[in-house]
Amino acid sequence: MKILAFESTCDETAVAVVEDGRHILTDQIFSQAQLHAVYGGVVPEIASRCHVESISLLAQRAIEAAGITRAEIDAVAVSYAPGLIGAVLVGVNFAKATALSLGVPLIPVHHIRGHIAANYLAYPELEPPFLCLAISGGNTMLVDVRGYTDMRILGQTRDDAAGECFDKSARVLGLPYPGGAPIDRLAKEGRDDAYELPRPFVGENPYDMSFSGLKTAVINLVHHAEQTGTELDRAGLAASLCRAVSESLVPRTMAAAKELGYSRIAVAGGVAANSRIREDFRAAAEAEGKELFIPPLRLCGDNAAMIGCQGYYEYLAGHTAGTDLNAYASMEL
Numbered sequence: 001m002k003i004l005a006f007e008s009t010c011d012e013t014a015v016a017v018v019e020d021g022r023h024i025l026t027d028q029i030f031s032q033a034q035l036h037a038v039y040g041g042v043v044p045e046i047a048s049r050c051h052v053e054s055i056s057l058l059a060q061r062a063i064e065a066a067g068i069t070r071a072e073i074d075a076v077a078v079s080y081a082p083g084l085i086g087a088v089l090v091g092v093n094f095a096k097a098t099a100l101s102l103g104v105p106l107i108p109v110h111h112i113r114g115h116i117a118a119n120y121l122a123y124p125e126l127e128p129p130f131l132c133l134a135i136s137g138g139n140t141m142l143v144d145v146r147g148y149t150d151m152r153i154l155g156q157t158r159d160d161a162a163g164e165c166f167d168k169s170a171r172v173l174g175l176p177y178p179g180g181a182p183i184d185r186l187a188k189e190g191r192d193d194a195y196e197l198p199r200p201f202v203g204e205n206p207y208d209m210s211f212s213g214l215k216t217a218v219i220n221l222v223h224h225a226e227q228t229g230t231e232l233d234r235a236g237l238a239a240s241l242c243r244a245v246s247e248s249l250v251p252r253t254m255a256a257a258k259e260l261g262y263s264r265i266a267v268a269g270g271v272a273a274n275s276r277i278r279e280d281f282r283a284a285a286e287a288e289g290k291e292l293f294i295p296p297l298r299l300c301g302d303n304a305a306m307i308g309c310q311g312y313y314e315y316l317a318g319h320t321a322g323t324d325l326n327a328y329a330s331m332e333l
């Protein structure tokens with residue numbers, strides 16, 4: 001079954017063709033990051049307009065690169081929530097028109113379910129159940145993946161996502177948007193004990209997280225250094241931040257795996273590209289005898305292959321949509 005998949009929830013326009021859920025025939029991504037970099041973050045209006053400009057060409061290119069004809073497309077999948085509403089609407093509307101014109105089923109896919117599914121593309125042997133930490137620019141959640149379409153959130157951030165914390169910290173450090181990767185690189189030159197940063201515990205659910213206090217602590221440190229004329233150890237701050245984020249995520253995930261009796265742990269989303277988090281997960285998994293799944297960098301960030309993959313399993317579960325499908329800024333997993 002060949003699925004043409006669309007992703008446009010933030011600042012990546014992406015179109016992929018995925019066969020039988022697990023085999024990527026093509027994965028076309030156009031990142032708008034450079035357009036938004038001058039503003040230090042994603043400008044929703046610009047993102048929507050840019051999706052409108054690029055989605056048709058990208059779809060044509062995907063069909064060509066996959067080496068298939070339009071008649072060979074069996075279904076259309078689209079990321080319909082959560083995300084920047086104007087941006088999501090572009091993908092949803094284009095996907096609806098495509099499905100209608102081809103006369104094939106339309107499959108709505110939750111963006112975070114897509115991120116989790118990136119692991120199926122990277123690891124052909126992986127099947128639910130397993131535990132997954134989904135960490136991206138807009139979401140941070142610990143998920144009990146009981147089945148391909150049966151998931152339960154164990155805990156999530158009460159405020160900012162981990163990616164937001166990286167992006168805003170990078171901005172005050174004068175690093176380009178999106179700031180996660182530049183912070184990651186800078187951190188390699190610094191000591192992770194240069195600054196003491198908070199690792200908050202929130203409320204009664206041990207698996208809930210919080211990153212706004214950490215973000216504020218970094219911003220305050222930078223402003224304080226500027227105001228007092230003291231030299232800031234930028235690399236040390238970046239390394240301390242990576243450590244603090246990792247120490248908020250890895251032990252919680254390991255504790256949840258232990259409590260639920262899971263031997264398989266997956267990590268997903270753009271922030272899963274972070275070297276410190278990857279290293280800490282590897283070490284923790286080895287120490288506790290758990291099997292670890294983290295997609296390669298290309299599949300961590302937003303892409304449409306993951307939407308095509310999850311779309312396949314949604315289709316098998318009978319989750320298709322009519323022509324009245326809408327886009328949603330937020331949605332339960």
Ligand code: KG4
Pocket residue numbers: 010135136137138139162163164166167178179180181184269270271272273274275300301302
């Ligand atoms: O999953 P993604 O591409 O988009 C969303 O669905 O949100 O994640 C983007 C986020 C951004 O916040 C970006 O700064 C972060 O992933 N990111 C990283 C790294 N690479 C990307 N954060 C930390 N370390 C990295 N190496």
